[in-house]
Amino acid sequence: MRNFISERAQNIPPSGIRKFFDLALTMEDVISLGVGEPDFRTPWNICESSIYSIEQGVTSYTPNKGLPVLRETLSNYLKQHYCLPYNCDDEIIITSGVSEALDIAIRAIVDPGDEVLIAEPSYVSYAPCVTLAGGVPVPVECREADRFKLNPDALQEKITRKTKALMINFPNNPTGAVMNRKDLEAIADIIIDNDLLLISDEVYAELTYDGHHVAAGSVSDLWQRTITLNGFSKAYAMTGWRVGYLCAPKELCEAALKIHQYVMLCAPVMGQVGALEAIRSAEEDKNNMVQEYRLRRNMFVAGLNRIGLPTHVPEGAFYAFPSVKGTGLSDSEFAERLLTEHRVAVVPGSVFGAGGQSNLRCAYAVSRKHLTEALGRMESFLNGL
Amino acid sequence: MQEKDLELLRILEDNSRLSAKEIATLINLTPAEVEARVHALEASGVIRKYTTVINWELAGNGEVSSIIELKVNPERDYGYDRIAERLSRFRQVKTLRLMTGTYDLQLLVTGKNMQEVSRFVSEHVAPMDRIRETATHIIMKSYKENGNVLFEQQEAERLPYSF
Numbered sequence: 001m002r003n004f005i006s007e008r009a010q011n012i013p014p015s016g017i018r019k020f021f022d023l024a025l026t027m028e029d030v031i032s033l034g035v036g037e038p039d040f041r042t043p044w045n046i047c048e049s050s051i052y053s054i055e056q057g058v059t060s061y062t063p064n065k066g067l068p069v070l071r072e073t074l075s076n077y078l079k080q081h082y083c084l085p086y087n088c089d090d091e092i093i094i095t096s097g098v099s100e101a102l103d104i105a106i107r108a109i110v111d112p113g114d115e116v117l118i119a120e121p122s123y124v125s126y127a128p129c130v131t132l133a134g135g136v137p138v139p140v141e142c143r144e145a146d147r148f149k150l151n152p153d154a155l156q157e158k159i160t161r162k163t164k165a166l167m168i169n170f171p172n173n174p175t176g177a178v179m180n181r182k183d184l185e186a187i188a189d190i191i192i193d194n195d196l197l198l199i200s201d202e203v204y205a206e207l208t209y210d211g212h213h214v215a216a217g218s219v220s221d222l223w224q225r226t227i228t229l230n231g232f233s234k235a236y237a238m239t240g241w242r243v244g245y246l247c248a249p250k251e252l253c254e255a256a257l258k259i260h261q262y263v264m265l266c267a268p269v270m271g272q273v274g275a276l277e278a279i280r281s282a283e284e285d286k287n288n289m290v291q292e293y294r295l296r297r298n299m300f301v302a303g304l305n306r307i308g309l310p311t312h313v314p315e316g317a318f319y320a321f322p323s324v325k326g327t328g329l330s331d332s333e334f335a336e337r338l339l340t341e342h343r344v345a346v347v348p349g350s351v352f353g354a355g356g357q358s359n360l361r362c363a364y365a366v367s368r369k370h371l372t373e374a375l376g377r378m379e380s381f382l383n384g385l
Numbered sequence: 386m387q388e389k390d391l392e393l394l395r396i397l398e399d400n401s402r403l404s405a406k407e408i409a410t411l412i413n414l415t416p417a418e419v420e421a422r423v424h425a426l427e428a429s430g431v432i433r434k435y436t437t438v439i440n441w442e443l444a445g446n447g448e449v450s451s452i453i454e455l456k457v458n459p460e461r462d463y464g465y466d467r468i469a470e471r472l473s474r475f476r477q478v479k480t481l482r483l484m485t486g487t488y489d490l491q492l493l494v495t496g497k498n499m500q501e502v503s504r505f506v507s508e509h510v511a512p513m514d515r516i517r518e519t520a521t522h523i524i525m526k527s528y529k530e531n532g533n534v535l536f537e538q539q540e541a542e543r544l545p546y547s548f
Contacts, residue, residue, distance in 0.1 A: 009490055016545055020545075021544075021546050024546065025545060030545060032543070032546070034546040034547070035543055035546065035547050037547055038471065123548060173548070286435060291392070295411040295412065296390075296411075298411055302410050303410070317485075345428075345545050368411075
């Protein structure tokens with residue numbers, strides 16, 4: 001029999017933490033700081049509205065772009081909160097999570113051989129998505145010395161004649177870094193001068209702790225060359241609902257819609273109904289969760305620094321990204337031994353690409369009690385080194 | 386009120402047993418600063434008391450709680466205030482509120498058993514001047530108190546790792 005697996009599929013590297021995953025499943029009493037999702041339940045009014053809609057028989061396809069009322073509500077929300085003027089009729093697509101939005105955005109713009117710059121450390125799917133679309137992912141390293149912000153000089157250096165787009169994600173998974181208006185203006189000039197497109201994944205926008213999130217599309221003249229990705233998973237504790245969205249100027253949005261309608265048809269209607277309720281009336285639930293994350297961040301980051309793992313203060317998302325440079329261990333050794341010897345699960349930073357080799361991603365979306373316990377175990381581990 | 390004070394109050398409302406040191410790391414203050422702010426909030430009367438949410442049903446002392454609705458004739462110049470202040474002096478009255486709707490005052494009353502509650506209502510509350518009508522509702526089971534769910538909830542399963 002022939003090998004039926006496509007070269008593309010064969011060439012995608014396997015997940016960097018499969019081994020940890022399998023190991024953790026066999027162990028008892030593991031405190032996992034390895035999870036990239038909120039530990040809260042979805043606010044009940046969101047669940048209730050979705051349940052009610054199912055009872056009413058709302059179980060069919062929606063328009064490809066998503067429920068009109070959801071797009072309209074979302075359009076107003078984005079205008080009010082982020083100064084992003086997307087038209088609800090032809091500049092917003094509701095997707096099955098940001099993961100799908102990312103895929104269709106890339107496929108809508110990448111031709112074979114096109115280079116796509118990725119600000120790394122980054123979410124693990126960016127580079128594979130570019131590869132699957134026939135493009136060439138090119139990492140741009142965000143350094144700890146810059147507090148993991150994207151440095152304009154580092155960006156400029158990686159631009160070639162083949163560069164088509166730049167992908168960023170701030171607040172960042174895994175570093176928690178945030179780009180403020182000034183930071184974004186500094187890279188906007190380079191993007192515009194080199195006629196690049198910007199894909200900005202802002203799924204952690206609402207989880208910004210020291211100020212207000214600045215949408216990349218609202219800075220300078222970036223709007224017409226920006227695809228904004230966002231979703232409901234992180235802000236409203238709705239990871240399993242699979243609802244995200246892609247916003248872009250009309251022509252770009254239409255191109256992405258062509259792909260979306262063939263691969264997904266539409267996002268699940270129950271999720272869309274829940275998402276509508278989230279924007280309409282879960283503001284306070286969201287604020288309460290953000291407030292709790294802020295407290296945990298303050299306490300957890302102070303704790304990491306105290307026990308001897310230097311950690312910059314993450315201004316957004318729910319990840320701390322401590323450095324293990326001083327321990328004499330690599331990030332993977334550290335993560336593996338911490339798991340097997342002290343039963344704390346963290347993700348080695350190298351999984352997230354350039355710039356994360358000496359760090360660990362620790363999600364603080366777990367209770368304060370567990371964070372305190374995890375800090376204690378990490379301290380014993382460090383003391384035993 | 387300052388943002389830090391509001392944060393402090395929300396933390397204490399959730400768990401008043403946290404030490405000043407623990408609270409300090411949560412909101413980036415020193416323990417001494419936390420203590421000073423707490424003292425100021427106590428002195429100004431914003432913080433009234435530190436208490437505990439107890440599931441008495443589980444503790445099994447058999448106490449009975451009831452909600453009592455009162456229709457009251459208000460007094461010239463004083464409205465409901467004087468009678469409410471008078472009622473609130475009773476140890477048995479845990480909570481007292483003036484309501485909109487079909488009745489005026491709402492009392493939360495606890496007693497060792499039903500007889501005790503009913504005696505309190507019939508001997509002390511109902512005969513008071515200006516009280517026109519009373520309605521007593523015994524609480525059969527409490528599912529949530531002050532934002533705290535009292536029944537067991539299943540914990541959601543999460544994967545050990547996700548990106």
